[in-house]
Amino acid sequence: MGKPVLLEHIRIPGIRQFGVYRSHGGYRPVEKALLEMSPTEVGQEVTRSGLRGRGGAGFPTGLKWSFLNRKSDKPRYLVCNADESEPGTFKDRYLMEHLPHRLVEGLIVSSYALGVNTCYIYIRGEFKYLVRILEHAIREAKENGFLGERILGTDFSLEIHLHPGAGAYICGEETALLESLEGKRGNPRIKPPYPAYKGLYDCPTVVNNVETLAAVGPIINMGGEAYAGLGKGKSTGTKLISACGHINRPGVYEIEMGLPVEEFIFSDEYCNGIRSGRHLKAVIPGGSSVPVLPADLILRTAKNEKRLLTYESLEEGGFDSGSMLGSGGFIVYDETACMVRNTLNLTRFYRHESCGQCSPCREGTGWMEKVLWRIEHGEGRWKDIDLLVNIARHIEGNTICPFGDAAAWPVASAIRHFREEFEYHVEYPDEVRVITHGNLVRETRFTGGHPVSGIRFR
Amino acid sequence: MITHRLHVKENRPVAFSEATLKKVRELIQQYPEGKQKSALLPVLHMAQEELGGYLSVDVMDYVASLLQLNPIEVFEVATFYSMFYLEPVGKYVIEVCRTAPCAICGGEEILEYLKEKLQIGVGETTPDGLFTLKTVECLGGCGYAPVLQVNTQFHEQLDQVAIDRLLDTLRKQAADPSSADLTWASQFC
Numbered sequence: 096m097g098k099p100v101l102l103e104h105i106r107i108p109g110i111r112q113f114g115v116y117r118s119h120g121g122y123r124p125v126e127k128a129l130l131e132m133s134p135t136e137v138g139q140e141v142t143r144s145g146l147r148g149r150g151g152a153g154f155p156t157g158l159k160w161s162f163l164n165r166k167s168d169k170p171r172y173l174v175c176n177a178d179e180s181e182p183g184t185f186k187d188r189y190l191m192e193h194l195p196h197r198l199v200e201g202l203i204v205s206s207y208a209l210g211v212n213t214c215y216i217y218i219r220g221e222f223k224y225l226v227r228i229l230e231h232a233i234r235e236a237k238e239n240g241f242l243g244e245r246i247l248g249t250d251f252s253l254e255i256h257l258h259p260g261a262g263a264y265i266c267g268e269e270t271a272l273l274e275s276l277e278g279k280r281g282n283p284r285i286k287p288p289y290p291a292y293k294g295l296y297d298c299p300t301v302v303n304n305v306e307t308l309a310a311v312g313p314i315i316n317m318g319g320e321a322y323a324g325l326g327k328g329k330s331t332g333t334k335l336i337s338a339c340g341h342i343n344r345p346g347v348y349e350i351e352m353g354l355p356v357e358e359f360i361f362s363d364e365y366c367n368g369i370r371s372g373r374h375l376k377a378v379i380p381g382g383s384s385v386p387v388l389p390a391d392l393i394l395r396t397a398k399n400e401k402r403l404l405t406y407e408s409l410e411e412g413g414f415d416s417g418s419m420l421g422s423g424g425f426i427v428y429d430e431t432a433c434m435v436r437n438t439l440n441l442t443r444f445y446r447h448e449s450c451g452q453c454s455p456c457r458e459g460t461g462w463m464e465k466v467l468w469r470i471e472h473g474e475g476r477w478k479d480i481d482l483l484v485n486i487a488r489h490i491e492g493n494t495i496c497p498f499g500d501a502a503a504w505p506v507a508s509a510i511r512h513f514r515e516e517f518e519y520h521v522e523y524p525d526e527v528r529v530i531t532h533g534n535l536v537r538e539t540r541f542t543g544g545h546p547v548s549g550i551r552f553r
Numbered sequence: 554m555i556t557h558r559l560h561v562k563e564n565r566p567v568a569f570s571e572a573t574l575k576k577v578r579e580l581i582q583q584y585p586e587g588k589q590k591s592a593l594l595p596v597l598h599m600a601q602e603e604l605g606g607y608l609s610v611d612v613m614d615y616v617a618s619l620l621q622l623n624p625i626e627v628f629e630v631a632t633f634y635s636m637f638y639l640e641p642v643g644k645y646v647i648e649v650c651r652t653a654p655c656a657i658c659g660g661e662e663i664l665e666y667l668k669e670k671l672q673i674g675v676g677e678t679t680p681d682g683l684f685t686l687k688t689v690e691c692l693g694g695c696g697y698a699p700v701l702q703v704n705t706q707f708h709e710q711l712d713q714v715a716i717d718r719l720l721d722t723l724r725k726q727a728a729d730p731s732s733a734d735l736t737w738a739s740q741f742c
C-alpha cells in the first residue's frame with residue numbers, strides 16, 4: 096500500500112554513505128529550505144503537512160514548533176529524542192541504522208526552521224553501535240558543507256552532537272531527557288514551564304522524536320500538502336510500525352496511515368499472520384504503555400467498524416474498547432500467551448523504571464507487581480483483582496509525568512478485557528502453581544481446559 | 554530488600570590514558586561553557602570501560618575531579634542508570650532482556666539455559682571471572698527476540714545452539730588479547 100516515504104531508499108546498497116545518499120536526492124530538502132525558503136515558511140510547510148509527533152503522544156509538530164519562545168535572547172536548542180526504550184518499539188533504531196542521513200538532513204532543516212544553532216541527539220546507551228554510524232554521517236555532512244559554519248553560503252550555522260544515555264526508560268520522557276542531558280538523574284520536571292520556554296539549560300528547547308524529525312526532509316521535498324494527502328483525516332503521512340511477538344514476520348514496516356489492522360496482521364506484505372497457525376489473542380498496538388486489546392476489538396471497533404492504523408481509529412471507544420497508536424510498537428499475542436503473566440512482566444518493568452519522585456508511581460507500581468505476582472503464582476485472593484483496578488486508578492493522573500498513566504493502563508486494560516483469566520488464576524491456584532516456566536507448559540495444560548483462551552478467537 | 558552500601562574509598566590511583574583524556578576534553582567542548590557536567594554520562598561510560606569494568610568510588614571521584622563536580626553529583630547519577638555497575642563484574646557482562654516481547658518469544662528459556670550452562674544465577678559472576686549474568690529491561694530489539702547484549706553488543710534471534718556458539722566465541726576471544734572490543738572511546742570520532 097502506497098510508496099514508502101521515510102524508507103524510500105532503504106534497499107539501495109551503500110545508502111549509509113553520503114555520496115550514495117546524495118545521488119538519490121539526499122540533502123535536496125536542505126538546499127530547498129536554506130536557499131529558497133525562509134525559516135517561517137519551512138515551519139508553515141510542516142504545519143500544513145499535519146505531521147504529528149511520532150514519539151508517542153502524537154502532538155502536532157508544527158504547533159509545537161510555534162510555541163518555541165523566539166523572543167528570548169538565550170540560545171535555542173533542538174533535541175532529538177533517540178532514547179527509544181518503550182517495550183515493543185524498535186523503529187528509530189532501524190531508521191538510524193539504515194538511513195542515518197535521513198535523520199541528519201531532517202535535523203538541519205528543522206534547526207533552520209527553529210533558528211537553532213546547536214542540536215543534540217540523545218541516544219539510548221544500549222545503542223552504542225549506532226553512535227559510530229551517526230558520528231560518521233554527521234562528519235560526512237560537515238565535510239560536504241551541510242553542517243558547520245555558514246551552511247551553503249547562507250548565514251545559518253549548525254552543529255549536531257551525540258549524547259548517550261545510560262539505561263533508563265524514563266529518560267525518554269522529554270523533561271527527564273533534558274535533565275539527563277544536563278548530566279543529572281533522569282527525574283522528570285514539573286510542567287509548566289514547558290521546554291519551549293525553559294528547556295535545556297533553561298533555554299527555549301524543542302524535543303522531537305527521531306521519526307518525526309526524519310519526516311521533515313520528505314515533507315519539504317514533496318510539500319506539506321502532498322504529505323497531508325497521504326494517510327487518513329488528521330493522521331497524515333506514513334508511520335513506522337515495529338511489529339513483534341507471535342507473528343510470522345516481525346520487523347519494521349512503513350505503512351500509510353489508515354491501513355486496516357487486519358491487513359497489517361494477516362497480509363504477507365506485513366506480519367504475515369500468526370506463528371505456527373495459531374490464533375490471534377490480543378494486541379498492544381502502540382508500545383507497552385497503551386491499553387491491550389483482545390482480538391475482536393483490535394480488528395473491529397465496538398461499533399463494528401474496521402479498526403485502522405490511525406491515531407483516531409485506534410482511540411475509538413476510549414478506554415472501554417479502544418487503545419492508542421502511541422509509538423507504533425505493535426506487540427501481538429497468540430493463544431499461548433497468559434495475560435496475567437504478561438501484565439506481571441510489564442508491571443515489573445514499570446516498577447523497575449519508575450524514577451521514584453512521586454509516591455503513587457513509586458509505591459503503586461511495586462504494590463501492583465506484588466499483587467500480580469501473587470495471582471500468577473497461585474496465591475491470589477478474590478479481592479486482589481479489584482485491588483489492582485483500584486491501585487491503577489489512584490496512580491493515573493496523580494503523578495508528575497505521564498509515566499504513571501503508562502504504568503496504570505496496561506493493568507487496568509488487561510483486567511478490563513481478560514478478567515476471566517485473572518479469575519481463573521484465583522479460582523484454580525493448584526493448576527496455576529504447577530505451571531512454572533515457559534509457554535509450552537502453559538499451552539499443554541490449558542489446551543481445551545483454560546476457560547478463557549477460547550473466548551476471543553477469530 | 555534494600556541494602557545500604559557505604560561509600561568506601563580505597564585510594565587506589567586511577568587515571569585515564571592520554572588518548573582518552575583528549576576525548577574527554579573534546580566531549581566537554583560539545584556543551585556550552587560551564588556546562589561540563591553534561592559530559593558526565595559519556596565520561597562515566599568511558600571510565601567504566603577503561604578503569605576496571607565498574608565504577609568504584611575511586612573512579613567516580615576521579616571523574617568528579619575531571620569535570621569539577623562534587624563527588625555526590627557523580628554518585629547520585631551513577632546509581633540512577635542501569636548501565637553503570639557499582640560492583641565488580643566479569644570480563645563479559647551478559648545482559649538478557651526479560652521484558653514482555655522477548656519473554657513471550659523465548660527470552661525466559663534462554664535465561665534459564667544460560668544459568669544452567671554457566672552454573673550461576675542472575676547477578677553472579679563465573680569463578681573464572683569471565684562471565685557475569687544479568688537481566689535487563691527492553692533492549693529495543695523486540696522484533697529480533699530473544700535478545701541479549703554482551704558488553705553492549707547485540708546478539709539477536711537466539712536459541713540454545715546460538716548461545717553455545719556465542720559462549721565458545723567469547724571464550725576464544727578472551728584468550729586472544731588482540732581481539733577488539735566495541736568501546737565508547739572508539740565510538741566517538
Ligand SMILES: Cc1cc2nc3c(=O)[nH]c(=O)nc-3n(C[C@H](O)[C@H](O)[C@H](O)COP(=O)(O)O)c2cc1C
Nearest residue numbers: 148149150176178179180267268269303304307497
Ligand atoms: C515515560 C515516557 C517515555 C517516553 N519515551 C520516549 C522515547 O523513548 N522516545 C521518544 O521519542 N519519545 C518518548 N516519550 C515522549 C516524549 O516525552 C516526547 O513527547 C517526545 O519525544 C516528543 O517528540 P514528538 O512530538 O516528535 O513525538 C516518552 C514519554 C514518556 C512519558
Ligand code: SF4
Nearest residue numbers: 450452453456494496
Ligand atoms: S510518574 Fe513516576 S516516573 Fe514520572 S516523575 Fe513520577 S515517579 Fe517519576
